[in-house]
Amino acid sequence: MLWNIDLTLLDVGQVTRVAYAEAFEKVTGEPLVYLTSAAGRTDSEMFFEFCARNYVDLEPDTETLAEFLAALETAFASRGDQLLAKGRALPGASASLAAVASMPDTLQTVVSGSTRVNATAKLVAFGLDTYLNLAVGGFGSVNYPKASLIQSIRLHASGEGGRAYTEEETVFIAGSVPDVRAALIGGATPIAVLSDSSTEGQLRDAGAQIVLPDLSDPRAVMTAVHQATTR
Missing domain, CATH: 3.40.50.1000 (HAD superfamily/HAD-like)
Known part of the structure; x- marks a missing residue:
C-alpha cells in the first residue's frame, strides 16, 4: 500500500516553497523566480527544471544536484517549527x-x-x-x-x-x-x-x-x- x-x-507547501528558494539560490547563486509543478515530480527532477526555467548559467550535474538536495534538507530542517503553524x-x-x-x-x-x-x-x-x-x-x-x-x-x-x-x-x-x-x-x-x-x-x-x-x-x-x- x-x-x-x-x-x-x-x-506544507508554504514551508517547502521557501526552502526550495533558499536552497536553489545557495547552490546556483541565482534567485528562484519561476517555479514548476510538483505534482508527480521528485525534488531531483524539479531541480533540473528549476535551472532551465530560471536560465541558470551552469550545467546541472549529479554533483550539483547532491549539493541542492543537501541544502534543501538544511533549509527545510531550519523551518521545522513552522510545519504545524503553516501546514496541516x-x-x-x-x-x-x-x-x-x-x-x-x-x-x-x-x-x-x-x-x-x-x-x-x-x-x-x-x-x-x-x-x-x-x-x-x-x-x-x-x-x-x-x-x-x-x-x-x-x-x-x-x-x-x-x-x-x-x-x-x-x-x-x-x-x-x-x-x-x-x-x-x-x-x-x-x-x-x-x-x-x-x-x-x-x-x-x-x-x-x-x-x-x-x-x-x-x-x-x-x-x-x-x-x-x-x-
Missing part, C-alpha cells in the same frame, strides 16, 4: 492510515518526491509516520521518476514482508494525473483522491478507475483498497 505525501496526506494534515489522513493498517497482510509506505529526510520530517510533524514502514519507501533523494520508485519499493517490500508483492496487490493513493500515470507505469493500481491539481475527469482519463472525493471516510478508503486488489 503506497501513499503520496504532499496534497494527499498533508499540505488533510482531513481523514490519520484515520485512513490507521484503517488501512488494520487490513490483513497490508504493508504501508510512501512514494514521495521529497528526500527521505524531508518526507520523514513532514510525516513525523503530524504524527502520520506511525502506520508507515518508511524503511521501504521511495523518495526523491535519488534521481529516478516515481514510476521507478514504485518498482523499487515492491522489490524491497518483498524482503521486508517475507514474500513477493505482485502488481495486482500494489496500490498507490495520490491526487494528481502524473501520479496516476506513474502508478500504471510502475505496476500499481491507482486510487485517486481529488485535489486542486486535477479534476475527476482528468484523473479517470489518466487511468484511475477509483476516485475518492477526499480521505474523510476511512471506510470508503478501505473499500477502495479492497476493490483495487481483488479485481
Whole structure:
C-alpha cells in the first residue's frame, strides 16, 4: 500500500516553497523566480527544471544536484517549527492510515518526491509516520521518476514482508494525473483522491478507475483498497 505525501496526506507547501528558494539560490547563486509543478515530480527532477526555467548559467550535474538536495534538507530542517503553524494534515489522513493498517497482510509506505529526510520530517510533524514502514519507501533523494520508485519499493517490500508483492496487490493513493500515470507505469493500481491539481475527469482519463472525493471516510478508503486488489 503506497501513499503520496504532499496534497494527499498533508499540505506544507508554504514551508517547502521557501526552502526550495533558499536552497536553489545557495547552490546556483541565482534567485528562484519561476517555479514548476510538483505534482508527480521528485525534488531531483524539479531541480533540473528549476535551472532551465530560471536560465541558470551552469550545467546541472549529479554533483550539483547532491549539493541542492543537501541544502534543501538544511533549509527545510531550519523551518521545522513552522510545519504545524503553516501546514496541516488533510482531513481523514490519520484515520485512513490507521484503517488501512488494520487490513490483513497490508504493508504501508510512501512514494514521495521529497528526500527521505524531508518526507520523514513532514510525516513525523503530524504524527502520520506511525502506520508507515518508511524503511521501504521511495523518495526523491535519488534521481529516478516515481514510476521507478514504485518498482523499487515492491522489490524491497518483498524482503521486508517475507514474500513477493505482485502488481495486482500494489496500490498507490495520490491526487494528481502524473501520479496516476506513474502508478500504471510502475505496476500499481491507482486510487485517486481529488485535489486542486486535477479534476475527476482528468484523473479517470489518466487511468484511475477509483476516485475518492477526499480521505474523510476511512471506510470508503478501505473499500477502495479492497476493490483495487481483488479485481
